[in-house]
Amino acid sequence: xxxxxxxxxxxxxxIAEWVAPRSRVLxxxxxxxxxxxxxxxxxxxxPVGVDLDFDKISACVRRGLIAYQGDMTAFMQAFPxxxxxxxxxxxxxxxxxxxxxxxxxxxxxxxAVTVGFVNHAYWKNRADIFLRxxxxxxPVYTTEWFESRPTNPVSIADFEHFCASQKIxxxxxxxxxxxxxxxxxxxxxxxxxYALYDLTR
Amino acid sequence: MNDADxxxxxxxxxxxxEVGLVEPRDFIATGSFTFDNGQSIPGFTLRYETYGHLNAxxxxxxxxxxxxxxxxxxxxxxxxxxxxxxxxNNLIGPGKAVDTNQFFVLxxxxxxxxxxxxxxxxxxxxxxxSYGITFPAVTIRDMVRTQKLWLDSLGxxxxxxxxxxxxxxxxxxxxxxxxxxxxxxxxxxxxxxxxGAQAIAFNEVGRQAIIxxxxxxxxxxxxxxxxxxxxxxxxxxxxxxxxxxxxxxxKFGRKAVAAHHKPAPATDVSxxxxxxxxxxxxxxxxxxxxxxxxxxxxxxxxxxxxFDANSYLYITRALDQFDLASAHGSLETAFxxxxxxxxxxxxxxxxxxxxxxxxxxxxxxxRAGKRVSYAExxxxxxxxxxxxxxxxxxDLVRGFLN
Numbered sequence: 001x002x003x004x005x006x007x008x009x010x011x012x013x014x015i016a017e018w019v020a021p022r023s024r025v026l027x028x029x030x031x032x033x034x035x036x037x038x039x040x041x042x043x044x045x046x047p048v049g050v051d052l053d054f055d056k057i058s059a060c061v062r063r064g065l066i067a068y069q070g071d072m073t074a075f076m077q078a079f080p081x082x083x084x085x086x087x088x089x090x091x092x093x094x095x096x097x098x099x100x101x102x103x104x105x106x107x108x109x110x111x112a113v114t115v116g117f118v119n120h121a122y123w124k125n126r127a128d129i130f131l132r133x134x135x136x137x138x139p140v141y142t143t144e145w146f147e148s149r150p151t152n153p154v155s156i157a158d159f160e161h162f163c164a165s166q167k168i169x170x171x172x173x174x175x176x177x178x179x180x181x182x183x184x185x186x187x188x189x190x191x192x193x194y195a196l197y198d199l200t201r
Numbered sequence: 202m203n204d205a206d207x208x209x210x211x212x213x214x215x216x217x218x219e220v221g222l223v224e225p226r227d228f229i230a231t232g233s234f235t236f237d238n239g240q241s242i243p244g245f246t247l248r249y250e251t252y253g254h255l256n257a258x259x260x261x262x263x264x265x266x267x268x269x270x271x272x273x274x275x276x277x278x279x280x281x282x283x284x285x286x287x288x289x290n291n292l293i294g295p296g297k298a299v300d301t302n303q304f305f306v307l308x309x310x311x312x313x314x315x316x317x318x319x320x321x322x323x324x325x326x327x328x329x330x331s332y333g334i335t336f337p338a339v340t341i342r343d344m345v346r347t348q349k350l351w352l353d354s355l356g357x358x359x360x361x362x363x364x365x366x367x368x369x370x371x372x373x374x375x376x377x378x379x380x381x382x383x384x385x386x387x388x389x390x391x392x393x394x395x396x397g398a399q400a401i402a403f404n405e406v407g408r409q410a411i412i413x414x415x416x417x418x419x420x421x422x423x424x425x426x427x428x429x430x431x432x433x434x435x436x437x438x439x440x441x442x443x444x445x446x447x448x449x450x451x452k453f454g455r456k457a458v459a460a461h462h463k464p465a466p467a468t469d470v471s472x473x474x475x476x477x478x479x480x481x482x483x484x485x486x487x488x489x490x491x492x493x494x495x496x497x498x499x500x501x502x503x504x505x506x507x508f509d510a511n512s513y514l515y516i517t518r519a520l521d522q523f524d525l526a527s528a529h530g531s532l533e534t535a536f537x538x539x540x541x542x543x544x545x546x547x548x549x550x551x552x553x554x555x556x557x558x559x560x561x562x563x564x565x566x567x568r569a570g571k572r573v574s575y576a577e578x579x580x581x582x583x584x585x586x587x588x589x590x591x592x593x594x595x596d597l598v599r600g601f602l603n
Binding site: 068069 | 544560563564567568572573574575576577578579593596597599600601603
């Protein structure tokens, strides 16, 4: 299975289970709208996506989705509290420069917030640092340091700590093993490759 | 979801063709029409063009709305020798983004205009004289309501889409508000739900240039005459607001005109000057020196040959007074009844109707619970960017319509 396909399906199925039918969903960093399109098809949601890139917005429009090109925080600030039933960050968190503030705004504008991210503390990433002394390089982290842009990787332990310190309630969590398919029930911060969280205030 | 690396756009496009020869027609409304300000006229004409065919269900019509200085001729040519195509020919045609094989595309000159539709330069049937400034004040809503009468007369049952940039975009929004169930899609580009002070200010300078020209004569002037100097200056100034610093610099820089043509300066200058209506003092040192000057003079000169000064006053007033927020209490309430799916497109270098004002339209529609997308194209061409030949823009429009 190629990595792009995994990226799509891993979130889609679990998030679709969490999303209520016909709810108002905001996908931040929606890309070309693959997830939103899936949620529209399977759950008949009111699909709203935000992204920075013109061509991605154009792809969303072609899919018949609602898409807004611009800054996600400024976008959320234009809406009253609880305007959306659910706000989704699917592999978006790592790209943000102030994720805490953005999540706080998402918790205001959304009744629930779903977050999906790659667990940076997965043992293979640790091994790259610990044994090779090198930046992780694998099908998930595909670029050498010199061809990467700044990202803000997060581990399961980091995220749990963040939620506890901010008094954010975790209502659901799903940890997936290194293949991003089977559930990972033991020592997730070490053994899980991917994590999904459902949050409320 | 970050999936930039997949979902490649399949290339299924056929080679686009041309609309080709077109001819304008007139819709003549014989009943009296009452304007927003309460005044009425005994009847009116709208000059229009159509491309493509209305289908049996009469639901494949796309209305194009033109901007301040535009007209009904938005695609095709009027004669085989015609070098100039309609103003949105790059977007409209067989196989193009607005596909005339699929859609019945229509465009009319607005009421108050001067390209064949009733306006200040038309004759008042009650007096036989031109209306001049006795023509009722025109609003964007008047433009839309008169066009609805025209579409009804053609048997159009609904609009698959209504599309426009700048003032055309204002009409698009008004269409969706005025006739919610009639309009299925709105596509508004480089527009605003209300102009900022700066845009009003520029329009006012244009109006003053016209009004202060003695030839304006309180709006009474013969068809061939009138405030040609004032109108040319208004156009020169307005034209700057449609461009950008970057695009003007790229096109003209500080290139001098005379230097290239030293051997025969006289012929060249007479070609570029405004034939006796040169607004600048004729002294040699104030003749055209820079290319940008000759360009603007040319724009002014060609405008006075096709545009009526009173129409310019009327239409700029309509632009300035358009204010959906104050007309309905708020922009969100203005859009409360809209049923159309909407796409708003802003352009990064547009400083006349800047991206923020386009964004505000999309946000208000969303807050009102409507289906609306917002895209922002990076260009450096200023307000006129919506007329740009951009495959990215074409793909967006095509994707929205299909």
